[in-house]
Amino acid sequence: MTSIQDRNNVVTATLPRPNVEPLPIDLPDSAAQIWLYSGIFWMSITMLIGVVEAIKLFYPEFLQGVPALAYGRLRPVHINIGLFGFMSMGYLGATFYMVPRLTQTPLFSERLGSLTAWFWNFNLLGGCMGIMMGFSKGKEYTEIPFPFDMTIGLLVIAIAGNLFSTITLRQERRVYVSLWYILLAIIPFPIYYTLGNASKFSGIEDAIINWFYSHNLFGIWLTTLGLATLYYMVPKQVNKPLYSHIVSFVGFWTLAAFYPWNGGHHVIWGPVPMWVMTASVTASIAMFIPTCATMINFGGTAWGTWEIMKRDIGYRFSLLAYVCYVGASLWGTVLAVMSLNAMLHFTNMTIAHVHLGFLGFGVPGLIAFTYFYLERSLKLKYSQNLAEWHFWLTMLGIIGYVVSMGISGWMEGTAWEAGGSPQSTMLDRYPYHVARAVSGLIVMAGQFLFVWNVYKTVNYPINLPATSPDALEQSSVTS
């Protein structure tokens, strides 16, 4: 029996009226493309805004005087574009690519997939303009004002329906681990999203629900879609099966059991009932198990692939994403230890953790998928030279960002414990804030090369010769 993954061609959809020319949005993978390219677009925008913010944090007069560009309005725009624009859209692109292949079934509706993508873009734009014009809901991760926030929820229901129908109608009966993660991402989302955005609780109840929602957003929406992509891509990149299916089984089910309990670790030592903290801290520390499972599984799969690493830049990005994912998760587990959280909560250490997650795991993961898509699916040759520069600039920028914020956070924490205050560490933070902005600029420069490279590759195509890596893929045994 052939494996699930080695057939990279998707079955073409039977069109409603056969003699009618199909619309561009009905072609196979058109939804995946719109989602993916939109994700890359928003990634550039969120980085641009991130750099502006980063500069404002050491040179507050920068762009001063325009209310829409004030720090307190740009920051939620950065977050929401980062989460709902870049991460959600980019990885949904990967999802719309993976699902038809893993199920060996055409997408339930390409047209619905494409239309939801366009609608999502304009809706997000509207939501972010709303925040900049002063209509923010004012609570972290729920800033997008009505009606744009509820539209996101409705769109996810349409997207989930589309994907779920495809999975139900599947030809391939086996359910590969990527599909488990996708199911976890699409099923509970409408519940916690609506709860987080529409609930009208007040005070501490509001805070607990806010963090329940937010942590599910990072944990069982963005991270799961990202991991699904890595699980799909890495075995194909190294041309060998996943190290262990038992380990991915353990990793998945422990993640699904513990992640939704993590919300309370954002208010450790805060004015919430002790048992909320204890439950969440326990679950956060238990997250060590799925993290280790991921570490072992990808580590085992990647072992001894140095040759491929040198040749395939897309694969190198996968590994970078993998290392940063494990790093960010272990770091998160450490931050949830109550004594350490007492010192490091409220400092830049959280910012370092967040960006190791999103900038270190999210960005390289999506880049890896994009290179994979260009090479394996479109069978196009991208510029190795530009990609090489892209890789090193991105890596340098990520390290610069995380190290500078990590040191700054540690310094703040120790200073506060020694009786200092945020004001007394203002000057000490200055050099690190500058270093972070410079690192952000470096990452951005890298992404500029990337976008240019993708644009050139798609618009001025050079087809890969027959001996290209996808020939290898045909013989793969990666299910």
Next chain:
Amino acid sequence: MRYISVFPIVVILSILFGSAFTGLVIAPGVASDVVRSPSVGLVAYSPTEAKGRKIYAREGCVYCHSQQVRNVKADENLVAAFGVSKAGDYFYDLPHFLGTSRQGPDLSNEGRVWRRDIGQPARDYLIGHFINPRQYNPNSIMPAFDYLSTQELSDLTDYIQSLGAWKDNVKEPLKVATAGL
């Protein structure tokens, strides 16, 4: 392992998510009256304070200023001056402004530092500081809110002066060291 079909996966995932939902969403509201009742002496926001609160949300002050004092070493000075924050202190807060970052100082007791009974000088300081923070602290990285109207600045000041102010009327007034804060 890879032969499990979809339906059991969906059922188990729903159970796992449902248990976390019960634990972190339903239980805190139902089981805990600490969460659902106001602290003794807590005062609801006046109309202008509520307006100021909206401006605080709109301008994103929460991204740099927390509003909670924890019973930990890093907050030692705050605990000594103001005491630890309790769940009931936030009863009227919608949305909550607990915050996750301290690029600037904690504000949960700002109304006991720049007290209303100081009168005009306290208001002048707060408003002047909103308009140009670097006039008071040249190293400050707080944005200048010079685009707010006079009315907005006044409402925002009312809100800031309400923060924690009620606590002074509950117990014997604590001696608050305003110097250096």
